[in-house]
Amino acid sequence: MTAPAASFGGFVAKARAEGALVVQPRMGMSRPDRMRAGLHATRHAAATTVGTITVDSYTRTGELDAARRAVESGTALNGYPLATHPPRTTRAVLDGIRGPDFPVQVRHGSARPGPVFAALLSVGLHATEGGPVSYCLPYSRVPLATAVADWERCCALLGGARRDGVEPHLETFGGCMMGQLCPPSLLVALSVLEALFFRRHGLRSISLSYAQQTNAHQDEEAVGALTALAAELLPDVEWHVVLYAYMGLYPLSPGGAQLLLDEAARLAVRTGAARLVVKTTAEAHRIPTVEENVSALETAAATAAATPPRTRPAPDTEIHAEARALVEAVLGLDHDIGRALVIAFARGYLDVPYCLHPDNAGRARSVLAPDGRLEWAETGALALPGRPVRGRRAILGSADLLGALSHVQRTFDQRAFSAV
Known part of the structure; x- marks a missing residue:
């Protein structure tokens, strides 16, 4: 199945067909003007990009009253309070920036994401991520059965956007469980299982995640396994693989951080991943600036463009x-x-x-x-x-x-x- 070109999945598929790696920041600012500036800078980076709105911690844990008080008092948050700002405010953030040539994804981390899904749909967004396992076990104490039930309802809600002539997109976070020290076979299995869960509940445009781990050759095997299983088990949906730059303790030196991001970009090309979520050279010390995010996007894209694709699949072990x-x-x-x-x-x-x-x-x-x-x-x-x-x-x-x-x-x- 091929997703419409105007959709998130369709945009990524078109970029991949043209030989470009889509790069994406992990960006979220609480003030609407700063969020708009971040999206604008991402769109105009010298790379093939998609935008990100990452929500704040209060929103992801369902503490909407606390998010509202922070907005009313002007207190800075560690992300964008999507479910608190009025829809007209967020539409103004997106106006003239989001479009068929620059889709925007909402990232959240919520085990019970109902308010996030409702809010993103209310402003005309149709792409998000997570999963009933990957956003429950690491980030909450919500019972798994409760998270599963909530995610079933949210999948149905997101899938309903298809009535508006768009193809909604959902990315499984299962390949990033705990960020590190999880053997690749379990990451691959969880990513595939959450993708199958999404498909079972109506989604037809899906991405499967995998986080860069501790050995590049093992990562190549893992992404190869993920790709093979997705091709076999998801024949009737549009899907792609998204690779995350390493999610654990990042190098302290700017040079070490750049080397790690370069390796992630080369890994994405060698394994045929379609999208890369980047990290910056400031990652170990503080929340990156917009300028640092743009630099990471552009250097990752340049490294990817200079990397030849792998001509043979990585040797498979277990x-x-x-x-x-x-x-x-x-x-x-x-x-x-x-x-x-x-x-x-x-x-x-x-x-x-x-x-x-x-x-x-x-x-x-x-x-x-x-x-x-x-x-x-x-x-x-x-x-x-x-x-x-x-x-x-x-x-x-x-x-x-x-x-x-x-x-x-x-x-x-x-x-x-x-x-x-």
Whole structure:
């Protein structure tokens, strides 16, 4: 299925057909004039871009009264209070900027996103992201079954926008669970499962996410597995893969941060990802400025343009087989994929390492191998084929855990230092 060119998915598909990588910032400002300036700068960057409105923490957690008080008092927030500003205000933010050649996506982080979906639709936006698992387990204590029910309603609400002659778009955040230290096969499986959930509830334009991890070769295998499973299981929808620049502790040095973003851009090209969500050289220290976001967009686009595509697929190890086994185990639990997800976590068939949500079994553990690959150390009841190779010490001590969390930061700062 091909999405209309005026849609978010259609725009990305057209850019990909023309050989361009779509780059996107993670940008949200509480003041409407600053949000408009950020979108304007993103649109006019020297790159193929889409816009982002990231909501504030009060909005994403449903504390709308607190968001309203902040707006009324002029208190700065860490994002745009989409459900608090009147629709006419947000329409003015978008007027003359958003259009067929510059779609805008709303990013939120909400386990119960009803107000966000209602607000974005009220201002004529039709693209957002998240998922019943990926925006519940890491970010909330909302019961998974509650999040699933809310996301079912929100998918139906977003899908209803098709009556207005647009093709709504929903991106799964499942490939970014916890941002780091989650073995790739589980990230791939969760991204595919949330995409299937979206499809089951009426969406026909979907993107599947994957976050850059700790080993570039392993990431190539993982995105290859994600692409293969999506092609097999989503034949009747328009879809693309979106890659996220590393979401864990970012390099402290500007040079190290740039090297990491460059690697993300090259990874996107080599794996055929259609869109890249960037990070900036200021990421480890503060919220980036608009200018820093534009610089990241432009340097990522330039690196991508200079990177030749991979002529052969990355060699597959166990990632595809593990991801397929996880997906099939969940789909076999119930004909309703929402209920199947709830059952899978209750039984530990899905289990996210180091995730403290009450509905996560917490028995699976990962370990960072010497070459930076993420491997299973303890698998609990995960529905994996056979028994993964063991013998490495699980990351259980605080020193080991902190060392693993800072691995990418240290590695790229050292590379930058060595290059001086």
